[in-house]
Amino acid sequence: MEALLAIAVGVLTACGVFLILRARTFPVLLGLTLLSYAVNLFLFASGRLRLDAPPLLRAGASYTDPLPQALVLTAIVIGFGMTAYLAMLALRGLAESGSDHVDAGKEQ
Amino acid sequence: MITHAPILPILIPFAAALLQLLGDRLPFQRVVGGLATALLVLLTAWLALLADDGQLRVYALGDWPAPFGIVLVVDRLAAAMTLLTAVLGFVSLLYASAGFDQRGRHFHPLFQLQLLGLLGAFLTGDLFNLFVFFEVMLLASYTLLAHAGGLERTRAGITYVVLNLLGSALFLIALGLLYGTLGTLNLADLAYRLTLPGHDQALARLAFALLIAVFLLKAGLLPLSFWLPHAYSAAGAPVAALFAIMTKVGIVAILRVQVIALAPTMPDLLDHWLTALALATVVFAALGTLVAVRLRALAAWLVLLSAGALLVTPAQASAEVSAAAIYYLVQSTLAGAAFFLLAGVIAEQRGSAADHFTTRGASPASWLKVAFLVAATTAAGLPPFSGFVGKLMLLTTLRAVAAGPAIWVVLLCAGFVVMIALARDGCHLIWKNRAAAAGQAATEAIAWQKVSATLLLVAAGPLLAVLARPLADYGERAAAQLHAPGAYVAGVLGPRPAKTPAEAMP
Numbered sequence: 001m002e003a004l005l006a007i008a009v010g011v012l013t014a015c016g017v018f019l020i021l022r023a024r025t026f027p028v029l030l031g032l033t034l035l036s037y038a039v040n041l042f043l044f045a046s047g048r049l050r051l052d053a054p055p056l057l058r059a060g061a062s063y064t065d066p067l068p069q070a071l072v073l074t075a076i077v078i079g080f081g082m083t084a085y086l087a088m089l090a091l092r093g094l095a096e097s098g099s100d101h102v103d104a105g106k107e108q
Numbered sequence: 109m110i111t112h113a114p115i116l117p118i119l120i121p122f123a124a125a126l127l128q129l130l131g132d133r134l135p136f137q138r139v140v141g142g143l144a145t146a147l148l149v150l151l152t153a154w155l156a157l158l159a160d161d162g163q164l165r166v167y168a169l170g171d172w173p174a175p176f177g178i179v180l181v182v183d184r185l186a187a188a189m190t191l192l193t194a195v196l197g198f199v200s201l202l203y204a205s206a207g208f209d210q211r212g213r214h215f216h217p218l219f220q221l222q223l224l225g226l227l228g229a230f231l232t233g234d235l236f237n238l239f240v241f242f243e244v245m246l247l248a249s250y251t252l253l254a255h256a257g258g259l260e261r262t263r264a265g266i267t268y269v270v271l272n273l274l275g276s277a278l279f280l281i282a283l284g285l286l287y288g289t290l291g292t293l294n295l296a297d298l299a300y301r302l303t304l305p306g307h308d309q310a311l312a313r314l315a316f317a318l319l320i321a322v323f324l325l326k327a328g329l330l331p332l333s334f335w336l337p338h339a340y341s342a343a344g345a346p347v348a349a350l351f352a353i354m355t356k357v358g359i360v361a362i363l364r365v366q367v368i369a370l371a372p373t374m375p376d377l378l379d380h381w382l383t384a385l386a387l388a389t390v391v392f393a394a395l396g397t398l399v400a401v402r403l404r405a406l407a408a409w410l411v412l413l414s415a416g417a418l419l420v421t422p423a424q425a426s427a428e429v430s431a432a433a434i435y436y437l438v439q440s441t442l443a444g445a446a447f448f449l450l451a452g453v454i455a456e457q458r459g460s461a462a463d464h465f466t467t468r469g470a471s472p473a474s475w476l477k478v479a480f481l482v483a484a485t486t487a488a489g490l491p492p493f494s495g496f497v498g499k500l501m502l503l504t505t506l507r508a509v510a511a512g513p514a515i516w517v518v519l520l521c522a523g524f525v526v527m528i529a530l531a532r533d534g535c536h537l538i539w540k541n542r543a544a545a546a547g548q549a550a551t552e553a554i555a556w557q558k559v560s561a562t563l564l565l566v567a568a569g570p571l572l573a574v575l576a577r578p579l580a581d582y583g584e585r586a587a588a589q590l591h592a593p594g595a596y597v598a599g600v601l602g603p604r605p606a607k608t609p610a611e612a613m614p
Contacts, residue, residue, distance in 0.1 A: 020274070025266060032273050039280045046288035068287065071236060075280055078243045082276070085250055086269045092254075093262045102266060 001049055005041060012038035025090035025100045029083065036079040043072050113155055114167035114180045117190050117227045120148050125220035137216040138205045144220065145198040148227075152191040159187035160582065162589060164599035166233070174233075174600045175297045181233035181600060184586035185434065189230040189360055192438055196353055196445055197223045199561045203449055204346035206555035211256035211344075218255075222248035222350065229357050233600055235286065235293045235319075238361065239279050242326075246272050249354065252347045253339060264342035271325065271335050279322045285315035295368055296600035299593060302373040313374055319365065320378070326358030328415045329382075330389040336415075337396060340408035345452025348404065349445035349565070355415040356437055359422075363430065366422045368593045378423040383511050386423075387518045389416030394522035397529035403454060403463035406533060407447035410487050413526065414440035417502065417519060424509045431587035432501035435580050439494040439572045443486045446565035450476070450483055453554055453562050454537060465536040473554075477538045479566045484530040486569030489523045494572035499523065501580065 012034050019031025047065035055066035094100045124144035128137045159165065165182040168174065201219060209215040225245025232238050250272075254265045287293055289311045290301045302312065321332075328336040336355070340348050370377050393413035400406040418440070421433040454472050455462040461469025472480075482493065489499040499519065506515050572579065589595070 020270070028270055032270065032277075035274070035277050039277045039284075043280055043284040046284035048288075068284070071280075071283070071287075074236075074240065078240070078247075079273075079276070081247065082243070082250075082269070082273055085247070086266070086273065089250070089254065089262060089265050089269060093259070093266055096259045096262055103263075 001051075002045075005045055005049065009038045009041050009045075012041070023102055025093065025102055028102065029086055029090060032086070033083055036075075036083070040072050040075055040079075043075060044068055110158070112167070113151075113158060114165055114182045114231060115169070116151055117148060117155065117194070117231065118180075118224055120144055120151065121220040121224040121227065125217040125224070128217045128220065129214075134210065138209070141201050141216045141220060142205065145194065145201050145223070148194040148223070149191070149198050152187065152194040152227075155182060156184070156187040156191045156582075158182075159184045160585065162585070164589075164596065166600050174602070175292055175294050178237045179233040179294065179600060180231045181296075181596075182231060183589050183596070184582065185360070185364075185590050186230050188434065188438070188582065188586055189356075190227050192441060193223065193226045193230065193353055196350055196441065197226075199449075199564050200346040200350040200445070202557050202564075203349070203452070203561035204344075206557040208256065208344055208346055212254075215252070215255055218248045218251050219350075222252060224248075226353060226357060230360065233295050235295060235298070236283055239276070239283060242279070242357075243276065245354070245357070246276075249351065252350075253343050255347060256344050261342045264339045267335050268339040275322050275325045278318055278325075282315045282318035282322065285311055285318070289315065294600070295365070296597040299369040299372065299597050300601060302369060313377065316365070316370060316374070316377060320362060323358040323362045323365070324419070327355050327362065327419060328358075328389065328412050329419055330385050330392055330416075333389060333392070333412060333415075336412050337405060337408040340411060340448075341402070341405040345404075345448050345455075346561075348407070348448040352411050352441050352444040352448065355411060356418070356441055359415065359418050359437065362419075362422045363433070363590070366425065367430075367590055368596050371425055372593055375425060382423040383420055383515070386416050386419035387514065389413075389419065390518050390522045392416075394525040397526050400529070400533070401464060403451035403465070403533070403537065404448065406529065407444060407451055410447060410526070411440075411444040413522060414444060417499075417522075420506070420515055420519075421502075424506070426505070426509065427584075427587045427591040428505040429502075429509065430590060431580070431584040432498075432505045434583035434586055435576070436498035436502050438579070438583075439486070439498045439568070442565055442568040442572070443483065443495060446483045446562070446568065447487060449558070449562040449565055450480060453558055454480070456554060456558075458537075463537070465533045467536060467540045469537075472537065475559075475563075479562060480534060480538060482569055483566050484534055488527040488530050490527065492573060493569040494576065495569065497573050497576045497580075 016031045016035030016038060019027045019034065022028055047068035050064045053062045053064040055064050055069055057063055090100060121144060124140050127140050159182050167180040169178045222245055225241050225248060228241035229238055229245060232241055250265060250269050253268060254261050283293060289308050290298055292298055292301060325332040340351055343351060366378060390413055393409050393416055396409035397406055400409055418433055418437055421429050451463045454476060457472040458469030486493040486495040489495040503516060503519060506512050
C-alpha cells in the first residue's frame with residue numbers, strides 16, 4: 001500500500017508541476033489543484049498507514065493517529081478557498097484583457 | 109486580564125472584522141476599524157512593556173498543555189513585532205479611510221483579517237498554527253492586492269497567488285515530513301526531540317530546509333523574489349504600506365526556527381548559501397532602484413533591499429547581530445511603508461504624471477518635498493535619521509563574523525547606489541517639473557487622513573533615531589531572550605517533558 005500511495009503522490013506532483021509551468025491560467029489552476037491533492041495524500045501518510053484502525057482511542061483496540069487527518073482537513077478547506085479565489089481572479093483577468101495567457105495585457 | 113493578554117491581539121481584529129461584516133455601512137466600518145486598530149496599538153504597547161520583564165508568557169488555547177494543544181508564546185521579540193504591526197495597521201487604515209476603501213467591496217473586514225493573520229503569525233508557537241495564520245494573512249492579502257481593480261493588479265495578483273499557493277504546498281510537505289519524523293509540530297517540542305536520538309536525521313534536515321525555503325519565498329530571497337517588486341508596486345498605497353511588514357514575517361520566522369530548533373542540533377543548515385544569496389538580493393534590489401520608473405516601484409525595491417540586508421543575519425547565529433537586526437527591521441519597515449504612502453500622496457498631486465519620474469507633472473506641495481527629503485535620507489541610510497543608525501548597528505555587529513568584509517562591501521555599495529537613485533528620482537519629482545508646470549492650476553487639497561498618516565510614518569525616521577538608545581536596548585534584551593533556546597523550550601513544555609518520544613510516536 002505504501003508503494004501505491006507513493007506512486008500516486010509522485011504522479012500527481014509530476015502532473016501538477018508540469019501544468020503549473022504552462023503559460024495559461026487554466027492549466028496552472030488545474031496544476032495547483034493536482035499538487036494540492038498530492039500534498040494532502042502526503043500529509044495523510046505522515047501519520048503512517050494503517051488498515052482497519054479508526055482514529056479513536058479505545059481500550060485494547062488498535063488506532064491510527066488522528067492528528068494528520070485533522071491537518072489534512074484544514075489543508076483541504078484552505079486549499080479549496082484559495083483555488084476558488086484564483087479561479088475568480090483568472091476569470092477577471094480574462095475579462096479585462098481578453099486572454100488567459102499569464103503575461104497578457106502587460107503594460108509598457 | 110494579564111493571563112489572557114496574549115490572545116487579545118488576535119481577538120480584537122477578529123471581533124472587529126465580524127462587526128464590520130454585520131454592519132455593512134462604510135462610516136460604521138471606518139469607526140469600528142479605527143477604534144480596533146487604536147486599541148490594538150495600546151494593547152500591543154502594553155504587551156511589549158509586559159514582556160520586558162523577561163518572562164516567557166505561554167498561553168495554552170483551551171488550556172491544553174503544550175505538546176498536545178496549540179500555544180501562543182509572547183517573548184520580547186513577538187511583542188515588539190505585534191506593536192510594529194499594530195502601528196503600521198493603524199496608519200495604513202487611517203490613510204485608507206480617506207476614500208481608498210470605497211473603491212471596492214469589503215475592504216475593512218479584509219484589512220482586519222490581514223492584521224489577524226500577521227499578529228497570529230508572530231505570536232504562535234506551533235508550526236501548523238503558523239501555517240494557518242500565514243494562510244489567513246495571505247488570503248486577505250490576495251484580495252487587498254486586487255482591491256480597487258485594474259488589469260495591472262489582476263495580473264500581479266495571479267502571479268502572487270500562484271506563487272504563494274506553491275509555497276503553501278511546500279509548507280505542508282515540510283510539516284508532513286516533520287510530523288512523520290519527529291511526531292510533533294510544536295516548535296519547542298520539535299527542538300527538544302531533535303536533541304534526542306532515534307529519528308531520521310536526514311529527513312528532519314530536509315523538512316527544515318523546505319520550511320526555510322517557504323519562509324524565504326515570503327521574505328523575498330533572490331531566486332524567489334521576482335514576484336515582489338511587481339506585486340508591491342501594483343498594490344494601492346495603504347495596502348502596500350501594510351505589505352511592507354509581510355516580508356518581515358518570513359524573516360522573523362526564519363530567525364526563530366533557526367535559533368530555537370536548528371542552532372542546537374544542525375547549526376550548519378544555513379551556512380554558506382544564505383548569506384551569499386542575501387547579498388545577491390541586496391545587489392539585485394539596489395540595481396532595481398536604478399531602473400524603477402515610478403515612486404511606488406522604487407519603494408518596492410527598497411523593501412526588497414531591506415529584506416536582503418536582514419536575511420544576512422540569521423546565518424550568523426549571534427545575539428549581537430540579531431539585536432541590530434531587530435532595530436533595523438523596525439526602522440526599515442516604517443521607512444518602506446512611508447515611501448508607499450508618499451507615493452500615493454505625490455501621485456494624487458501630480459495629476460496625469462502620477463508618481464512617474466517624468467518632468468511633465470505638477471510640482472507637489474512644499475511639505476511633501478520636505479517629507480520626501482526626510483524619507484529619502486532615512487531610506488538611503490544617511491545621517492542623521494534612523495536608517496543611518498540601523499545600518500551602523502548592523503555593520504558594527506557584522507564586523508566580527510566570517511563573511512564580514514563581503515557584507516560590508518555589498519551593503520555600503522548598495523547604500524551608495526540607492527542614494528544615487530533617490531537623488532536622481534527626487535530631482536524629477538521635486539525640482540525639474542517646476543518650469544513645465546508653471547501654468548497649471550494649484551493641485552487639489554489632500555484629505556487630512558492621508559496627510560497625517562504620511563507625516564506619522566515619515567516622522568518615524570527622526571523619531572526612531574532620537575529613541576535609538578532605548579529601542580536598541582530593547583532589541584538587545586529581545587535578542588538575548590531569543591538566543592536562549594533552552595529557556596524557550598523549558599518555558600513552553602514545562603521543566604521536563606513528561607513523555608519520551610518513543611511513547612509519543614504513533
